[in-house]
Amino acid sequence: MHAYRSQTCADLRKDHVGQDVRLSGWVHRIRDHGGVLFVDLRDHYGMTQVLCDPDSPVFAEVEKLRSEWCVRIDGTVKARDENLVNPKLPTGEIEVYIRDVEVLGASEELPLIVFGDQEYPEETRLRYRYLDLRREVMQKNMVMRSDVVASIRKRMWERNFREFQTPIITASSPEGARDFLVPSRLHPGKFYALPQAPQQFKQLIMVSGFDKYFQIAPCFRDEDPRADRSPTDFYQLDMEMSFVEQQDVFDTVSPVIAGVFEEFGGGRRVDAPEDWPQISYADAALWYGTDKPDLRNPIKMQVVSEHFLGSGFAIFAKLLEHEGTEIRAIPAPGGGSRKFCDRMNAFAQKEGLPGMGYIFWRDQGDGLEAAGPLAKNIGPERTEAIRQQLGLGVGDAAFFLGGKPSAFERVAGKARTVIGDELGLTDTDRFAFAWIVDFPMYEADEETGEIDFSHNPFSMPQGGMDALSGDPLEVLGYQYDLACNGYELVSGAIRNHKPEIMFKAFELAGYGEDEVRKRFGGMVNAFRFGAPPHGGCAAGIDRIVMLLADEQNIREVIMFPMNQRAEDLMMGAPSEPTSDQLMELRLRVIPEE
Numbered sequence: 001m002h003a004y005r006s007q008t009c010a011d012l013r014k015d016h017v018g019q020d021v022r023l024s025g026w027v028h029r030i031r032d033h034g035g036v037l038f039v040d041l042r043d044h045y046g047m048t049q050v051l052c053d054p055d056s057p058v059f060a061e062v063e064k065l066r067s068e069w070c071v072r073i074d075g076t077v078k079a080r081d082e083n084l085v086n087p088k089l090p091t092g093e094i095e096v097y098i099r100d101v102e103v104l105g106a107s108e109e110l111p112l113i114v115f116g117d118q119e120y121p122e123e124t125r126l127r128y129r130y131l132d133l134r135r136e137v138m139q140k141n142m143v144m145r146s147d148v149v150a151s152i153r154k155r156m157w158e159r160n161f162r163e164f165q166t167p168i169i170t171a172s173s174p175e176g177a178r179d180f181l182v183p184s185r186l187h188p189g190k191f192y193a194l195p196q197a198p199q200q201f202k203q204l205i206m207v208s209g210f211d212k213y214f215q216i217a218p219c220f221r222d223e224d225p226r227a228d229r230s231p232t233d234f235y236q237l238d239m240e241m242s243f244v245e246q247q248d249v250f251d252t253v254s255p256v257i258a259g260v261f262e263e264f265g266g267g268r269r270v271d272a273p274e275d276w277p278q279i280s281y282a283d284a285a286l287w288y289g290t291d292k293p294d295l296r297n298p299i300k301m302q303v304v305s306e307h308f309l310g311s312g313f314a315i316f317a318k319l320l321e322h323e324g325t326e327i328r329a330i331p332a333p334g335g336g337s338r339k340f341c342d343r344m345n346a347f348a349q350k351e352g353l354p355g356m357g358y359i360f361w362r363d364q365g366d367g368l369e370a371a372g373p374l375a376k377n378i379g380p381e382r383t384e385a386i387r388q389q390l391g392l393g394v395g396d397a398a399f400f401l402g403g404k405p406s407a408f409e410r411v412a413g414k415a416r417t418v419i420g421d422e423l424g425l426t427d428t429d430r431f432a433f434a435w436i437v438d439f440p441m442y443e444a445d446e447e448t449g450e451i452d453f454s455h456n457p458f459s460m461p462q463g464g465m466d467a468l469s470g471d472p473l474e475v476l477g478y479q480y481d482l483a484c485n486g487y488e489l490v491s492g493a494i495r496n497h498k499p500e501i502m503f504k505a506f507e508l509a510g511y512g513e514d515e516v517r518k519r520f521g522g523m524v525n526a527f528r529f530g531a532p533p534h535g536g537c538a539a540g541i542d543r544i545v546m547l548l549a550d551e552q553n554i555r556e557v558i559m560f561p562m563n564q565r566a567e568d569l570m571m572g573a574p575s576e577p578t579s580d581q582l583m584e585l586r587l588r589v590i591p592e593e
Helices: 059-063 122-127 136-158 199-207 246-264 281-288 314-319 338-350 373-390 405-422 499-508 513-526 541-548 579-585
Strands: 020-033 036-042 047-052 070-079 094-105 180-183 191-194 212-220 233-242 278-280 326-332 357-363 368-371 397-403 433-437 442-444 451-453 479-484 487-494 534-540
Touching (some): 059 094, 136 233, 199 233, 199 513, 246 487, 281 405, 338 405, 357 373, 368 373, 373 397, 487 541, 499 513
Parallel strands (some): 047 094
Antiparallel strands (some): 020 036
């Protein structure tokens, strides 16, 4: 017999009754029923009930066992009495009578309990992550992550992509976040960088003549943490293709993503990729207040400025006298009560706005009535025009925000989400995808007015060189994101593969040709030697698994995540270097004042 096990803790069934077996695993819990000790023995695969009574030669040793001790047991498989069968367990028809036991690894008192669903502070969970990972939900999440990655790889190979690995130590490159720098011992005073993405390398793979590339790539960005973003590193499905247009990329990656969500989504509905809408960035901002809309929520915001021009509602009327301002309405079907309207007004105030105007419609017996302070100020004709435009009726409401869209768009988007959730409008049994397209290439700093890239600087501007001769803020790029349920899952672009267009694009953002050559010399030089048109995208693995596992925090699907301060409490990172290490690298740490 094997030194540790003849079967796993998920294998034994009724047809094993009478067999002598060997199992190894962890003591999940122990129950004493009138002198008979029942032990739930757990391994990665499942659970088996083992038992010991005072007639067993090792009864005294079994009495000493405690939760999470790692043990080996030898015993005989027995059938459970019919009234004791546990239908929730695959091994629920049998139990194993212990004849021998060996403690493989005793455990000290546990800082967190593996059995049950008790909540612990995140600091405790991350400090003792190896114990946290023993919990059933975490085992399931990590297995799902592994299976998702395997499924993605299989699907990419089926589409004739080949997997290539790109460097982890490379040069610093602006990708929209701060680099993690690595000092060079051989070149004192110079630094490598951990790649924020394999962006330049995957483009160079296309220049090298490899038509389709992908990898499950680690990426490193020194970013502020969010619930859906790791502050240090993450993994993405990175892919690139030659001789393609934007739609070709969509047609390639959409079935991969849809297939993964159908396979692991637990029966939740996934629309066919050909039904995924393509929404411009401008429309997404207008309708949903975000470039990653949750389309499970049917609410679509609208501009209603015309109904407030010269109206009796002075606040909005005066706002509209200023250039670049508008009034937007958030329809709220079923939200037509003063209590709900007041609650949403309080929500806006908590978000830093003065509040939200509202109108709600009710049946007064002799007809429809528009209620609320705003309705009284603008009069029945204007309120009726608003109702007709929004397609609302009795029992419905609408909320209003005004000013420059950049000042209220974020809050409007959050309000739309809250309204959809509270009124039960959001279809939670669905994954709703949308391609967001036509991103602006540039943005202006609100204080200085300086122009910089708003998205990926390596994207091809729509219209090529001609598009770069006018107002930079009017230039759109062949850039796209795939949104799902309020999260950005995929981001990509058709690349700028022409050096003359690249130099002009960077010039508009304040980067001279010499600086471009210095920063991106490898790629610029490569484009001089017959670069093909190419494009691609990257899909966030962690975020995909977070959605599939129905988790709200990305740390629940990462094996060993950092905390919100970008610290590894388990391994003690970041740590202070030794004096010898600093001397070898010719570095000096300046103490904080």
